[in-house]
Amino acid sequence: MRVERPLLNALRNPSRVIAVALALAIVVGTALLALPVASADGQRAGWVTALFTATSAVCVTGLVVVDTATYWSWFGELVILLLIQAGGLGIMTLATLVVMLLSRRVGLRVRSVVQTETKAVTAADIRRVVRRVVLFSLSVEAVVAALLTLRFALGHGQALPQALYSGVFHSVSAFNNAGFGLHPDSLVRYVEDPWVSLTIAGAVIVGGLGFPVWFELARTWRRPRQWSVLTRITVYTTAVLLVTGTVFMVVAENSNPDTLGGVDREHRLVAAFVAAVMPRTAGFNNLDIAALRPETLFMTDIFMFIGGGSAGTAGGVKVTTFGLLAYVIWAETRGERDVHVGTRRVPTANQRQALTVALLSVGIVVLATLTMSALTTQGFDVILFETVSAFATVGLSTGITASLPVPAQLVLVALMFIGRIGPLTVASAMALRERPRLYQLPEERTIVG
Amino acid sequence: MRVERPLLNALRNPSRVIAVALALAIVVGTALLALPVASADGQRAGWVTALFTATSAVCVTGLVVVDTATYWSWFGELVILLLIQAGGLGIMTLATLVVMLLSRRVGLRVRSVVQTETKAVTAADIRRVVRRVVLFSLSVEAVVAALLTLRFALGHGQALPQALYSGVFHSVSAFNNAGFGLHPDSLVRYVEDPWVSLTIAGAVIVGGLGFPVWFELARTWRRPRQWSVLTRITVYTTAVLLVTGTVFMVVAENSNPDTLGGVDREHRLVAAFVAAVMPRTAGFNNLDIAALRPETLFMTDIFMFIGGGSAGTAGGVKVTTFGLLAYVIWAETRGERDVHVGTRRVPTANQRQALTVALLSVGIVVLATLTMSALTTQGFDVILFETVSAFATVGLSTGITASLPVPAQLVLVALMFIGRIGPLTVASAMALRERPRLYQLPEERTIVG
Numbered sequence: 001m002r003v004e005r006p007l008l009n010a011l012r013n014p015s016r017v018i019a020v021a022l023a024l025a026i027v028v029g030t031a032l033l034a035l036p037v038a039s040a041d042g043q044r045a046g047w048v049t050a051l052f053t054a055t056s057a058v059c060v061t062g063l064v065v066v067d068t069a070t071y072w073s074w075f076g077e078l079v080i081l082l083l084i085q086a087g088g089l090g091i092m093t094l095a096t097l098v099v100m101l102l103s104r105r106v107g108l109r110v111r112s113v114v115q116t117e118t119k120a121v122t123a124a125d126i127r128r129v130v131r132r133v134v135l136f137s138l139s140v141e142a143v144v145a146a147l148l149t150l151r152f153a154l155g156h157g158q159a160l161p162q163a164l165y166s167g168v169f170h171s172v173s174a175f176n177n178a179g180f181g182l183h184p185d186s187l188v189r190y191v192e193d194p195w196v197s198l199t200i201a202g203a204v205i206v207g208g209l210g211f212p213v214w215f216e217l218a219r220t221w222r223r224p225r226q227w228s229v230l231t232r233i234t235v236y237t238t239a240v241l242l243v244t245g246t247v248f249m250v251v252a253e254n255s256n257p258d259t260l261g262g263v264d265r266e267h268r269l270v271a272a273f274v275a276a277v278m279p280r281t282a283g284f285n286n287l288d289i290a291a292l293r294p295e296t297l298f299m300t301d302i303f304m305f306i307g308g309g310s311a312g313t314a315g316g317v318k319v320t321t322f323g324l325l326a327y328v329i330w331a332e333t334r335g336e337r338d339v340h341v342g343t344r345r346v347p348t349a350n351q352r353q354a355l356t357v358a359l360l361s362v363g364i365v366v367l368a369t370l371t372m373s374a375l376t377t378q379g380f381d382v383i384l385f386e387t388v389s390a391f392a393t394v395g396l397s398t399g400i401t402a403s404l405p406v407p408a409q410l411v412l413v414a415l416m417f418i419g420r421i422g423p424l425t426v427a428s429a430m431a432l433r434e435r436p437r438l439y440q441l442p443e444e445r446t447i448v449g
Numbered sequence: 450m451r452v453e454r455p456l457l458n459a460l461r462n463p464s465r466v467i468a469v470a471l472a473l474a475i476v477v478g479t480a481l482l483a484l485p486v487a488s489a490d491g492q493r494a495g496w497v498t499a500l501f502t503a504t505s506a507v508c509v510t511g512l513v514v515v516d517t518a519t520y521w522s523w524f525g526e527l528v529i530l531l532l533i534q535a536g537g538l539g540i541m542t543l544a545t546l547v548v549m550l551l552s553r554r555v556g557l558r559v560r561s562v563v564q565t566e567t568k569a570v571t572a573a574d575i576r577r578v579v580r581r582v583v584l585f586s587l588s589v590e591a592v593v594a595a596l597l598t599l600r601f602a603l604g605h606g607q608a609l610p611q612a613l614y615s616g617v618f619h620s621v622s623a624f625n626n627a628g629f630g631l632h633p634d635s636l637v638r639y640v641e642d643p644w645v646s647l648t649i650a651g652a653v654i655v656g657g658l659g660f661p662v663w664f665e666l667a668r669t670w671r672r673p674r675q676w677s678v679l680t681r682i683t684v685y686t687t688a689v690l691l692v693t694g695t696v697f698m699v700v701a702e703n704s705n706p707d708t709l710g711g712v713d714r715e716h717r718l719v720a721a722f723v724a725a726v727m728p729r730t731a732g733f734n735n736l737d738i739a740a741l742r743p744e745t746l747f748m749t750d751i752f753m754f755i756g757g758g759s760a761g762t763a764g765g766v767k768v769t770t771f772g773l774l775a776y777v778i779w780a781e782t783r784g785e786r787d788v789h790v791g792t793r794r795v796p797t798a799n800q801r802q803a804l805t806v807a808l809l810s811v812g813i814v815v816l817a818t819l820t821m822s823a824l825t826t827q828g829f830d831v832i833l834f835e836t837v838s839a840f841a842t843v844g845l846s847t848g849i850t851a852s853l854p855v856p857a858q859l860v861l862v863a864l865m866f867i868g869r870i871g872p873l874t875v876a877s878a879m880a881l882r883e884r885p886r887l888y889q890l891p892e893e894r895t896i897v898g
C-alpha cells in the first residue's frame with residue numbers, strides 16, 4: 001500500500017490515532033466542564049464529575065453522575081453536545097477509513113466508499129471520506145432535529161427556541177447513540193408519543209448501522225443478493241435482534257405495571273419496540289430501568305453487549321462480530337467446512353478475529369464486574385448492568401451511577417474509554433497486521449467439550 | 450474405518466449411545482428411588498424428588514432437593530452410590546472410546562490408549578479400554594476410600610463400619626466428581642482437617658483430569674516436551690486455574706468471618722486451595738456458599754462453567770475448550786497465522802469446535818437463567834449460580850434448590866442432562882462428521898468490532 005503523507009502514515013496504525021484523538025478530546029472536555037461557567041450554580045464542578053461527564057460524552061455513552069439539565073449551565077450543555085458530536089463523528093470517520101484501508105488490503109468488499117481502482121490511499125481519498133461522513137451525519141441530524149422541534153413546539157406547547165434547542169440536542173444525542181437527554185427521566189415522558197420516540201429510535205438505528213452500510217444500501221437496497229458480507233450481516237442481525245427484543249419486552253414486561261404494563265394499551269407495541277432499540281446502544285430509556293423484571297435486565301445486558309453496527313456510532317462487540325459468530329456456529333453444527341455468508345466464503349482469519357473480539361470483551365466485562373463488586377455494596381445484577389452499559393457505551397442505568405464510590409466511577413470511566421476504542425482497534429490492528437508464516441509445525445487435533 | 454459389530458456400529462454415533470445410556474440409567478434410578486424402601490421414613494418419595502435425585506446422581510452433579518443422609522434409607526443411599534458409579538464410569542468409558550475413535554480418524558495424538566497400528570477399531574480394543582478405565586477408577590477409589598476410612602476411624606472416632614461406609618461413599622462421590630455427601634453441610638466440618646479435605650480434593654482432581662491424560666502421563670510425565678496437545682492443554686490450564694482460584698479465594702474471602710476468615714489461620718491456605726478445587730466440578734463445599742462475597746460467587750460461576758478435563762468425570766465446557774480458546778486469542782493478538790500448542794499446530798476446524806462448544810454452552814446457560822428468572826422470585830445472582838452449577842454438573846448451591854418451584858426444578862433436571870451429554874456429544878459429533886466440500890465460493894472478509 002502506498003501512503004503519501006504523515007497523516008496517511010499515522011493511519012497505518014488507526015488504533016493509536018483513535019486512542020490519542022479521543023483522549024485529547026476527553027482532556028479538553030474535562031477542562032471546559034470544570035470551569036465555573038459550565039455549572040448551573042456557577043460553582044466549579046468536581047474533577048471526577050467533569051472527567052466522568054466528558055468521557056461519557058466523547059465516548060457517546062450517556063452514563064451520568066449528575067442530572068444533565070439541572071446541573072450544567074447552558075455553556076456546559078453546549079460543551080457536552082460538541083463533545084458528543086466530535087466523538088461520534090470522529091469514531092465514524094476513523095472507522096470508515098479503517099474499513100476503506102481494509103477493503104484495499106484484505107479483500108473486503110464494500111461497495112466503494114471511495115471509488116478508485118488503485119490500492120493506494122491518497123490524501124484526496126481521505127478528504128472525500130471525511131466530507132461524505134460529515135455530510136451524511138449533519139443531514140440526518142438536521143432532519144431529525146426538524147421533526148423533533150415541530151413536535152415539541154406543536155404537540156408539547158414548548159416555545160420555539162426551547163423546542164429547537166431540545167430538538168437539536170436530542171437529535172445529535174440520538175444519531176450519535178450518545179443517550180444524553182435533557183430530562184431526569186430520559187424519554188419516559190414520551191413513551192406514549194410515537195412521533196418523538198419513533199423519530200429518536202430511527203435516528204439511533206441510522207447512526208448505529210454505520211456509514212459504510214448506508215453508503216452501500218443507498219445503491220443496492222433493491223438487490224440484496226449483491227450485498228457485501230458486512231452489509232448482509234449487519235442488516236440481518238439487526239433485524240433479528242430488534243424483533244427478538246420487541247417480543248421479549250412484550251412477553252416479560254406486559255404484566256409489569258411499573259414499566260410496559262403501565263403504558264396505554266394502544267402504545268405498548270411501539271413502546272416495546274423503542275425499548276428494544278435503545279439498549280443497542282443509544283442509552284435513552286422510555287421505561288423505568290430500575291423497575292424492569294430481573295430477566296429483562298439480564299436480557300438487556302446481552303443486547304447491550306452485542307451492540308450495534310461496525311463503523312457507526314454504536315458500541316458493544318458489534319452485530320458484525322455477533323452475527324459472524326452465529327454463522328460460524330451454524331456452519332459448524334451442520335458439519336460444513338466453510339462459513340458462507342450469502343454467496344461469499346468468510347476466511348478463517350476473519351472468524352478468529354470475531355472470536356477474539358468477543359472473548360476479550362467478555363474478559364474485560366468480567367474483570368470490571370469483579371472489581372466493581374469488591375468496591376461497592378451494590379447487588380450483582382445492577383453492577384453487571386452498569387459495567388456492560390459502560391463497556392458497550394450504552395448509558396442505561398438502574399440509577400446507581402451517581403452514588404457509586406469514586407474508585408468505582410473511575411472504573412466506569414476506564415470501561416467507557418476501553419469499550420469505545422477497544423473492539424475496533426483490536427479488530428483493525430489484527431486485520432492490518434499479519435505475520436508471515438516462517439515455518440509450519442505438524443498438525444495435531446485435541447478433543448474439546 | 451472398519452467397524453465389525455453392532456456395538457461398534459453404534460459407536461459411530463457416540464452422542465446417541467451416551468444420551469440413551471444415561472437416560473435409561475435415570476429412568477431406572479428414578480423408579481428405584483421412588484420405592485418406599487428407598488426413603489428413611491418408608492414413605493414413597495415424590496416423583497420429582499426421585500427424578501431430580503436420580504438425574505443428579507447419574508449426571509454426577511450433586512444438586513439435591515432433600516438431604517441425602519437423612520431423607521434416604523440405606524437402600525436409597527446405595528442406589529445413589531451405584532448411579533454415581535455407573536454415570537461416572539459410563540461417561541469416562543464412552544468419552545475415552547470417543548478419544549480413541551477420534552485419534553484413529555483425525556490425527557489426534559494421544560499416546561495409544563489402545564496400542565494397535567491399524568485404523569480399525571475392534572471389539573477387543575473396546576474391551577481393553579473398558580477394562581483399563583474400570584481398573585483405573587476402582588484402584589483410585591480403593592486408595593482414597595482406605596485413606597478416608599482410616600482418618601474417620603482414627604481421627605474422628607467413628608466405628609469402623611460407619612467409617613468404612615462413609616469412606617467408600619465419599620471416595621466414589623469424589624472420584625466421580627459427583628459431590629454427594631453424607632452431611633447436610635457437605636465438607637464444612639472437615640475444613641480444618643487437611644487429611645480428609647486434601648484426600649478428597651486429590652480424588653476430585655484425578656477423576657477430573659480424565660483417563661486419556663492419566664494414561665499418557667503415566668508414561669511421559671518426565672518428558673513434557675512429548676506431551677500431546679490434549680495432555681498439554683489439560684495439565685497447564687488446570688494448574689493455572691487452581692493457582693488463580695486459590696489466590697482469588699484468599700484475596701476475596703480472607704476477611705469474611707463467615708467463610709475463610711472463620712477458619713483457623715494455619716489451615717486457611719489449604720482451605721482456599723480445596724475451595725478452588727471444588728467448583729471444577731466436584732461440588733463438595735468446605736465453606737458456606739451462601740456466605741461468600743458476591744464477587745466470589747461470580748468468580749465461582751466462571752470456574753464452574755470452565756469445568757474440568759475432557760474424557761473424565763468433570764463437567765463444564767472443559768479446560769481443553771477454554772485452554773484452546775486462550776491459545777487462539779494469544780495467537781490472534783500476536784498476529785500469528787497459526788495456533789501452536791507446544792510443537793504442534795492446531796487445525797482451524799478444531800478451533801472452531803472449541804468456539805462452538807463454548808458459545809452454545811453460553812447460550813444454554815443464558816436461556817435457562819432467563820427461564821428460571823421468570824419462574825422464581827429469587828435474586829439473579831443465586832439463579833445464575835444455580836443454572837451454571839447444574840449445567841456444569843457441579844452441584845454447588847447457595848441453598849435455594851429445595852425451595853424452587855417444580856417447573857424450575859425440572860429446568861435444572863434438563864440442564865444437568867444437557868450439561869452432561871452436551872459438550873461431549875456436540876464436539877464428538879462435529880469431529881466425526883465432516884462434509885466433503887463440493888464447491889468453493891469466492892472469499893470475502895468483513896470487519897468486526
Ligand SMILES: [K+]
Pocket residue numbers: 060061062177178179281282283393394395
Ligand atoms: K450510548
Ligand SMILES: [K+]
Pocket residue numbers: 509510511626627628730731732842843844
Ligand atoms: K459434581
